Amino acid sequence: MADLSADLGFLRLRNPVLTASGTFGYGLEFAPYLDLNRLGGIVVKGLYYGPREGNPPPRLVETASGLINAIGLQGVGVEHFAADVLPELRKYDTAVFVNVCGADNEEYLRVIDFLEGQDGIAGYELNISCPNVKQNGACPALFPEATRLIVAAARARSRRPLIAKLSPNVTSIVDIARAAEDGGADALSLINTILALAVDLETRRPKLGNIFGGLSGPAVKPIALRMTYQVAKAVHIPVIGMGGIMNGADALEFMVSGARAVQVGTANFVEPGAALRIVEEMAAWCDAHGVARVSDIVGTLQA
């Protein structure tokens, strides 16, 4: 049986499969469907400091092989999370990452400051790339300097591993990736969703209450793979790839393109046990191909 462990430098994961933020609730919702202890890790739903209302419905629309969401980060806030969710999550032997959100730079830091006092957090994923919160999808990850500043500020507040989550809605993902690296990120995760619009022809209104939303799912995989490859070649820190991963082969393609670990998002909705199935498919593929350590295939794309 192949060695599936994934070395992120700052942390060794049981296997390279994490669940993507916002697609796996706070993790506990999936306990009836799979053994959380067998995942590489869980990235919980994005957290602002306080509870958030989120966007008006409709919040979801399906498109060809894709899903547009405009949840708007509805959530419980850090206090409720620390009091009610984290203690439950600590019962599992899996790496828990908190997806940290902020309406401004200060809020990101407040979230981190609060969580620093809490046990059972393997690291932070700085969500600087959510397209569903501000008008026209604005977020720090669209601009190198804004990215560098917020990453550096977060870095200064915590010794925990810090992952910067990048946006695909940019001209040069490499510039943003380098800025996050300069700011001190320990790893990069990508891609967040792609800014999108769906129109209801009969009513001539947007199909989402928020007008715009973020596209995810198999439709975006070719774009996500391209960006993962570009970024992994350009930076020295580990890259965590995601976007449309539905099976073990998809996950391995991201690793071949340079990702040390992957996240599974939309697939969790289609099949709540997807993340674990993907782990199993990756193991089976390695065994069938005589790959002793899955980490051996990272970045081996012959291009």
Added chain:
Amino acid sequence: MADLSADLGFLRLRNPVLTASGTFGYGLEFAPYLDLNRLGGIVVKGLYYGPREGNPPPRLVETASGLINAIGLQGVGVEHFAADVLPELRKYDTAVFVNVCGADNEEYLRVIDFLEGQDGIAGYELNISCPNVKQNGACPALFPEATRLIVAAARARSRRPLIAKLSPNVTSIVDIARAAEDGGADALSLINTILALAVDLETRRPKLGNIFGGLSGPAVKPIALRMTYQVAKAVHIPVIGMGGIMNGADALEFMVSGARAVQVGTANFVEPGAALRIVEEMAAWCDAHGVARVSDIVGTLQA
């Protein structure tokens, strides 16, 4: 029967449906499948000054609801086009646009200079956005100033209508659109394909000879609609929308989002008569909904 004509200001089209460059050959390939005289117009395959070899195969790969191509603009060059293709196309009563390519700014201008002497061209579509030619998808449409300069230079060389074709691979499509408008474009068309990668897990090689390619088809429609909407709100010149249009409803969604006309691309491969079917479906929809002029729905999205 509804009035389907589309007013681009500089030109009135029979109907809003053009065929997208590179997906309709030089037009004549489709004569066995549909009546070219009934189309709004044809945008022919991209032309450099001289003949081009194009990229090594494989040049195509199918993805979830999408197609990645890296044809690399293989083509016959302007002289052959003018001598052998244009005379045939002139026999049809349809607006022919030439998709103008250039390895550098000078080549764009040489293509235009040459074609200025030729009859039967309704206008130029400046292809400043092909991701399959240079390393990492570089092209003028990624940068506002480069866009403005090449558009202005082309503008100065011809009185024919000039459409600037924009790239989706940018942080702010609106900035590029405004730059093209400033440069003197008569209209904007968007989107060209999205830079993408597909990986063959078994060989650990890119599935395309060119490594990267451009994603098109239904997978990209939500992104294309979003950009069409953003651009149409931001500029004063007509916008021609495209990306994943497969049927009349798709086309009408682009028009509701602000497009005065649309282009049909990948759908032509799936169904060579698609463009005409789409015209018919648009007419039927207008009739069923009491819309007397299809142009009345342009930009009516209530957002």
Added chain:
Amino acid sequence: MPHDPRARIIRRQSWGDFHLFRFESPALAASAKPGQFVMVRTAEGTDPLLRRPISLHDGGDGWMEIFFRVAGRGTALLAERKEGQTLDLIGPLGGGYQLDGEWSGRKAWLVGGGRGIAPLYFLGRALQVRGARVRVFYGGKTRAEIPLAGKFRDAGFDVACSTDDGSLGYRGFVTALLEKELAAGPPAGLFVCGPDPMMERTARLAQARNIPAQISLEAIMGCGFGACWGCVKRIKRQDGGKWRKICEDGPVFAADEIIWDEA
């Protein structure tokens, strides 16, 4: 295990756009309650990508039923499924109708329109078991949209139909028929499932008369089990009104919990 990837279809019936599948799923049958639903996968590939929510229509010893109407591509693909083929489904999901309290000898009125009739058969049978006198108001545009009237009658329910065109039963909206009948005396409870305007109108009729009414809401669902936060509507509880998940907190709500203009 709430995910059954291979529930075998053992019977199917069709009436035009409407289809009824009976399938084997012992785990589901053992735990499902009226008003709950399943998330059904409609295609193997990625088109459609998401599962579709379908109510449980009836259940028995090791089997359950769904009843659905073709609304788009997903349900159309589902309708092609043959006997002997399987369904991939997750469930039972949601809370279902609240049946606590004394029902023996009391009047339960069920109001359903079109595909909204689906959960009411399972519900009616459960109410019957509790001794309720079940009356069903079954509305549709035309006679063709009321394929289950006979089945409901055979179950011993008192069935009143309405069609917009008068091709079966009362001519007009089912809510108008209901209003007429309400004049003769209210039931102990109203249970409603159907298109939004029908549910809103029924809710208002019930609230004006102080009749407890339970309404089964629909929403576009990403997951069906509380993970995506995609299915929210504005629901009033102690907190005055928040976006709540229809899949998890519902799909059945008390009429006075729903804030209609924002639902």
Added chain:
Amino acid sequence: MPHDPRARIIRRQSWGDFHLFRFESPALAASAKPGQFVMVRTAEGTDPLLRRPISLHDGGDGWMEIFFRVAGRGTALLAERKEGQTLDLIGPLGGGYQLDGEWSGRKAWLVGGGRGIAPLYFLGRALQVRGARVRVFYGGKTRAEIPLAGKFRDAGFDVACSTDDGSLGYRGFVTALLEKELAAGPPAGLFVCGPDPMMERTARLAQARNIPAQISLEAIMGCGFGACWGCVKRIKRQDGGKWRKICEDGPVFAADEIIWDEA
């Protein structure tokens, strides 16, 4: 009209992964030549999005046949199609095999492997009509990959089979069998369709012996009718070698036109 969206399947046969469909398509039957192909739509939605190229396997009065092997999702969906259902296809496409010249009494050898056997039946029959003595070399990994041997024999062809495991006929590659037989004297022409390595090897055998050989190439095809420029391979003509479209300039090429390392 080269687009037939509703060609009705009137017979289907299956052998494991291999399937043979006979369908009605008078327009196609009236004009199709051996070596030509059709582009078949495999799904109504967008997954798979593109059509799939499949060779014409045989044809007669108003009908044609395709023979294919399940290779992925598109062909798997196609294999689910039942008798009475329809195929949406474009064709006939491509140039087909070149049969000009004198064939009467001359030896035509056809070499096919796996699904590559598909076009050779139609071709063999056309050669037969021209009086050729048709011999078929039919290779596969195992016996299960040679389902049509009997059909070819019944047509009056001289059939020699090979399998990698020796479960039917010669044990080894079909090209090795061919080489052995070539020693006894060359045919007037070789016609080849199969996996790339098999075709390359056959081409070299033919060239070394100066036997005219026609090879049917495969490529991933976006359109099948010359519009996308996606299907190119390096082909030598007067011009020394250019990317040429397999769909339009081929799919059949003379062995010495193909530049193998770049094909």
